[in-house]
Amino acid sequence: MTARTPTRARTALVIGGGIAGPVAAMALHKAGIEATVYEAYDATKRVGPSPGMTIAPNGQQALSAIDAADMVSEIGTPVTSTSLRSWTGRHLAGLTPPPDLPPTRFVWRADLHEAIDEEAARREIPIHRGKRLLDATDTGAGVTARFADGSLARADILIGADGLRSTVRPLIDPSAPTPHYGGTLTFTARVTETELPSTSGVLHQCLGKRAYMTYQIFDDGSAVWSVTLPHREPMTTAEARSVGPAAWLNRLTEAFTDDRTAATELLDSTPAPALLITGPTENMPPLGTWSRGRMTLIGDAAHATPPASGQGASLASESAVQLARCLRDLPPSKAFRAYESLRRPRVSRILKHATSTPTSTSAAARTASPKPAGPLTRALRDAVLPVATKVGAGSVWGTWQFDHRIDWDERVD
Numbered sequence: 001m002t003a004r005t006p007t008r009a010r011t012a013l014v015i016g017g018g019i020a021g022p023v024a025a026m027a028l029h030k031a032g033i034e035a036t037v038y039e040a041y042d043a044t045k046r047v048g049p050s051p052g053m054t055i056a057p058n059g060q061q062a063l064s065a066i067d068a069a070d071m072v073s074e075i076g077t078p079v080t081s082t083s084l085r086s087w088t089g090r091h092l093a094g095l096t097p098p099p100d101l102p103p104t105r106f107v108w109r110a111d112l113h114e115a116i117d118e119e120a121a122r123r124e125i126p127i128h129r130g131k132r133l134l135d136a137t138d139t140g141a142g143v144t145a146r147f148a149d150g151s152l153a154r155a156d157i158l159i160g161a162d163g164l165r166s167t168v169r170p171l172i173d174p175s176a177p178t179p180h181y182g183g184t185l186t187f188t189a190r191v192t193e194t195e196l197p198s199t200s201g202v203l204h205q206c207l208g209k210r211a212y213m214t215y216q217i218f219d220d221g222s223a224v225w226s227v228t229l230p231h232r233e234p235m236t237t238a239e240a241r242s243v244g245p246a247a248w249l250n251r252l253t254e255a256f257t258d259d260r261t262a263a264t265e266l267l268d269s270t271p272a273p274a275l276l277i278t279g280p281t282e283n284m285p286p287l288g289t290w291s292r293g294r295m296t297l298i299g300d301a302a303h304a305t306p307p308a309s310g311q312g313a314s315l316a317s318e319s320a321v322q323l324a325r326c327l328r329d330l331p332p333s334k335a336f337r338a339y340e341s342l343r344r345p346r347v348s349r350i351l352k353h354a355t356s357t358p359t360s361t362s363a364a365a366r367t368a369s370p371k372p373a374g375p376l377t378r379a380l381r382d383a384v385l386p387v388a389t390k391v392g393a394g395s396v397w398g399t400w401q402f403d404h405r406i407d408w409d410e411r412v413d
C-alpha cells in the first residue's frame with residue numbers, strides 16, 4: 001500500500017475580522033482557497049484600539065501583491081516625513097521615506113475597516129459577524145470550530161487572526177505566553193478643530209519630559225494625537241475608562257505642562273467626549289510556535305509589535321500574504337513550516353529594532369517608560385540623536401523595514 005500524498009488545503013476558517021483576517025482571506029482567495037471570516041463583534045459594535053493609524057510602505061506593498069493596495073491609497077493621507085522632537089520643541093531628527101516606495105499613509109480606522117469590508121464583498125469573501133470562537137477541534141483531516149452562538153463550522157484549516165488576546169493561540173499551544181502590562185497607558189483623540197497650523201503631512205513625535213505624544217495637524221484644521229503615559233500600577237482598559245475622560249485630560253495636561261510643544265494646545269482643543277482611553281500597552285513575549293496540526297496564527301495573535309512601531313498592521317498584512325502563498329503551493333503542515341521560516345526572521349528583526357534603537361518606538365518606549373528619562377539622560381539623548389540619525393540615518397530609523405516586497409508569483413518550496 002502506498003502512503004497518500006498530503007493534499008493542499010481547499011477551504012479555510014479565518015477567525016478575526018480585524019486587519020490580518022480579511023487580508024488573509026483575500027490572499028487565500030487569490031491562491032484559489034475558499035476562505036470564510038468569522039468576527040466576534042457585529043458591525044455596529046466594532047471599535048479599533050485607536051481612531052487612526054499609519055500604514056507603512058511595506059504594508060502597502062504586501063497589499064499590492066494581492067491587488068488590494070487601493071484600499072489604503074484611496075483613503076489615506078500621505079505622511080511626507082516624521083519629525084522627532086525634544087520636550088523643548090527642538091527638531092532632533094527627521095525621516096523622509098525612500099522616494100521609490102509608497103509613502104506611509106495615515107488612515108482613520110473606521111474608514112480602513114469600511115474599505116476592507118467593501119473589498120472583501122467585491123471579491124465575494126464572506127465575513128460572518130457576531131461569531132465568537134470558543135474552541136476548535138483538529139480531526140487530522142480538518143478543523144471544526146465552535147462559536148458562542150452554538151453554531152459550528154468546518155474547513156481544511158483554521159487561521160487565528162484574532163489579535164493580541166487570541167483564543168486560537170492557546171488551542172495551538174496551551175503553554176503559550178500571554179501579554180503582560182507594559183507600564184504605560186495610551187490615549188488618543190480625533191480633534192475636529194484647532195487653532196494650530198497644519199503640519200503639512202509631517203508626523204510629529206514628541207519626547208516630552210513626562211510622556212510621549214505623536215500628532216499630525218491636517219490642512220483643514222483637524223488633528224489626531226496619541227499619548228503614551230507612564231503609569232506604575234497596572235490598569236485594565238475598563239479601569240482606566242472608569243476614571244473618566246475629563247479627569248484624564250487634566251492628567252495629560254499636567255504631564256505636558258513643562259513641554260514647549262503643541263501638546264497642551266492640542267489637549268485644550270480636545271473636548272472630553274472625543275478622548276479615547278485606549279488602555280494599557282501590553283508586551284507580548286515571542287511564541288515558541290505559531291502552528292500546530294491544521295491551525296496557525298497571523299497578525300497580532302502571532303507577533304504583536306509595540307503600537308509606536310507603526311508596523312503592526314503592515315506586518316499582519318505581510319504575514320497574511322506569505323501564508324497564502326505557502327498554502328497555495330504546499331500541503332498545510334509543510335505550508336505552515338515554510339510560512340514560519342519565511343516570517344520569523346523579519347518579525348524578530350523588526351521587534352528588536354522597535355525596542356533597541358534610539359528613534360521612534362524605542363524613544364517612545366523610553367520616554368513613556370514607567371521611569372521616564374531624567375534631565376541628564378534627556379540632555380544626552382537630545383545631543384546624540386541628531387548626530388546618530390545623520391551618520392546612520394537608514395539603520396537608526398530602520399528604513400530597511402519599509403523596503404520589503406513579496407513576489408506573489410514566485411513558487412514556495
Ligand SMILES: Cc1cc2nc3c(=O)[nH]c(=O)nc-3n(C[C@H](O)[C@H](O)[C@H](O)COP(=O)(O)OP(=O)(O)OC[C@H]3O[C@@H](n4cnc5c(N)ncnc54)[C@H](O)[C@@H]3O)c2cc1C
Pocket residue numbers: 015016017018019020021038039040041049050052053054055056131132133134161162163164165166167186278298299300301304305307308309310311312313314316
Ligand atoms: C493604540 C494603538 C495604536 C496603534 N497604531 C498603529 C499604527 O499606527 N500602525 C500600525 O501598523 N499598527 C498600529 N497598531 C497595531 C495594530 O492595531 C495591530 O497590529 C493590528 O490591528 C493587528 O491586526 P490583527 O488583525 O492581527 O488584530 P486586530 O486588529 O486586533 O483584529 C483582531 C480581530 O479578531 C476579533 N476576535 C478576537 N477574538 C475573537 C474570537 N474569539 N472569535 C472571533 N473573532 C475574534 C476581534 O474582535 C478583532 O476584530 C496600534 C495598536 C494600538 C493598540
